[in-house]
Amino acid sequence: MTILVTGATGTVGSQVVQQLVQRGADVRALVRDPAKARQAGLPAGVELAKGDLLDVDSLRSAFKGVSTLFLLNAVTPDEFTQALVALNLAREAGIERIVYLSVIHSDLYVNVPHFAGKFGVERMIERMGFNATILRPAYFIGNDLTVKDVVLGHGVYPMPIGSKGLAMVDTRDIAEIAAIELIRREQSAAPLPLERINLVGPDTLSGADVAAIWSEALQRPVVYGGDDVEGFERNLRNFMPGWMAYDMRLMAERFLSDGMRPETGDLERLVTMLGRPLHSYRDFAASVVASA
Structure with a gap:
């Protein structure tokens, strides 16, 4: 049978596809533009299904012959609707096995739109009786590629992540755990x-901790830019819609008030599943500096 991957051309989804192919799985990828998906590097052996999560007819076609679904939704105003349409059509198609990419603390950051939406999807997966793995990743280490020029050029780490600490996780680890769970469910x-499953990194880092890692990697001082969430929202408005910038600001406010910390046993569970150490923020910083 076939594993269908949504979000297959994105940062996480494309890596999930690669991990599944390496494990010999029969993979179908839901993509908007098959030609661009091939150009983006999806493996030749992956079947492409044209469509999106609001196109009911294309989803019905994509779900035919699928036994296991990897459900990943981008942060959009209609994220919750997309997920519910997909879940209902999956049930209609007889798909019982699902791996869903949610977010850590979705049940805690209840005022943050994309967290609340994902928590709603989690509840619907449970209420609809799906046999699922819900993956809850923390802050993506790779998000900080967007601020590397500020760090390298100005010696400031500008993300307002506060002092409580975030268990930042590498998308390579997310994708591999997702593939492991998809295969486990597919073959059961x-x-x-x-x-x-909470997906976390090996270190829980404050803003000052991250600045210190950059200082070590660059061999010169880098300072933490502080907890200015208003300025953060204002800067984000330069390259994303206002609603999304505000969503990110609300998330940053919860970073400051609550942090994003692992639960007891999370790290050990992930290392056991992977059979190797987790990728660290220190490794990320070193690679950025090496390629600069």
């Missing part, structure tokens, strides 16, 4: 019970 003789 009977559907497996629902479970949640």
